[in-house]
Amino acid sequence: MFSSKKDPKSVKSAKLSTLVAQNVHVSGDIEFSEGLRMDGQVTGNVTGRPGDESLLVVSDQGAIHGNVSAYDVIINGRVVGDVTVAHFVELQSNAHVHGNIFYQKLRMDVGATVEGKLTKLDSMQTAPAALPAAEVVPALDYSAS
Template sequence: MFGKKAQPPIKSLIAHGTRVDGNLIFTEGLRIDGEVVGDVRAATEEPSMLVISEAATVQGTVQADHVIVNGTVRGPVHAAELLELQPKARIEGDVSYRALEMHQGAVIAGQLQPLEAGEEKPLLKLAANNS
């Protein structure tokens, strides 16, 4: 409805207090509340969503269709569709995206690279501070 695609369900969780050493490949949705040392990538067959919560840390490449960050990522981030940066997001690495939503307080230490979308310019949406 209103041109929005249905989001894939979050089916996997890396809980707070959990540390994963190694690369992860997931399908549909993944939420990280703990720590991952390695790459986190969505399988390319289906739409995907990755949520990196406020308490989470990822050291490695992050890649999914829809990426929501409110924690820390040390490595490049690639959002094939939408990248949402919440107020406590911290990214140390280059970022590529088709559409970007960035809240006040989010920090990126790296280059921003919009993905080519034919003749269209990439969508950049500035989020209002509602606090």
């Protein structure tokens, strides 16, 4: 998956310093730096810290119901929401994305599915103007009742 050669067309290796384990369900947004491996479930947006060359890995057991944004993203699980990737996105054979993908570079394996638009960003563009979460993921009310 990762090589020691510096290939600008692939994922930059990052330290996966954070793990959301298989039996964990998080309700709320997550912001991370360096690397995050997602084996569990998240209901909320998952975002790499702006300015970091962050790596998000969603394993075949992992699922995110919210928008995703990071420098590099590898998906082999399920994402229901828009995915914005500053550098490289890899959709492995078990990936299921129900939302739009905005990317610089894309690799998609046989078996991966996307229900949404694939939009290549030019090198000067980092993200679309606005990603309305309500189009794909219903708005969640976290306020106290």
